[in-house]
Amino acid sequence: QVQLVESGGGLVQAGGSLRLSCAASENIMDMRILSWYRRAPGSQREWLASISRDGKSTYLDSVKGRFTISRDNAMNTFNLQMNGLKPEDTAVYYCYAKSFGGIWENWGQGTQVTVSS
Numbered sequence: 001q002v003q004l005v006e007s008g009g010g011l012v013q014a015g016g017s018l019r020l021s022c023a024a025s026e027n028i029m030d031m032r033i034l035s036w037y038r039r040a041p042g043s044q045r046e047w048l049a050s051i052s053r054d055g056k057s058t059y060l061d062s063v064k065g066r067f068t069i070s071r072d073n074a075m076n077t078f079n080l081q082m083n084g085l086k087p088e089d090t091a092v093y094y095c096y097a098k099s100f101g102g103i104w105e106n107w108g109q110g111t112q113v114t115v116s117s
Contacts, residue, residue: 002026002106004095009111012085016115020080022095022108027076029053032100034071034078038091038113045094051078085115 003025012018020036028034035050049069051057057069066085071078078095095108 002031002097002099002104004097004106004108006093006095006108006111009093009113011114011116014085014087014115014117016085017081017083018085018113020082020093020095020111020113022078024076024078024097028071028078028097029073030099031097032102033098034069035096035098036067036069036080036093037096038089038093039110040088040091043091046091048093049080082113085113087115087117089113090115 005023006020008018008020033050033052036048037045038048039045048063049059049067051069051071066083068081091113092110093113094110098105
C-alpha cells in the first residue's frame with residue numbers, strides 16, 4: 001500500500017509562511033491526483049488544493065493566491081507552500097493521493113499547523 005508522510009508543520013505568527021511536504025513511497029507519476037486537505041478543530045476535513053499528473057492545479061477560493069501546490073516527480077514528493085497565514089488557517093493538514101481508476105486512495109498521518117495572532 002502506498003504510504004504518504006507529511007512534514008513541515010509547526011507554529012508560525014500571522015502573516016508568516018510554512019511549506020508542507022508529502023513524501024510518497026511510490027512513483028507519484030502513477031497517481032491520478034495529489035491533494036492537500038485540512039481539518040480545523042470542531043470542523044470537517046476541508047479540501048484545499050489538488051495537482052494533476054500534468055501539473056494542473058486547482059484551489060479552494062479562500063486559499064487561492066496564498067497557497068501553492070507543487071510536485072517534484074523526481075523525489076516523489078508534493079508540497080504546499082503557504083504564505084500570508086492567518087489564525088483561521090490553524091488546523092491539521094493532510095496530504096492525499098488517488099490512483100488512476102480509483103483503485104486506491106490514501107492519506108498521510110497529518111501535520112499540525114498553528115498560526116498565532
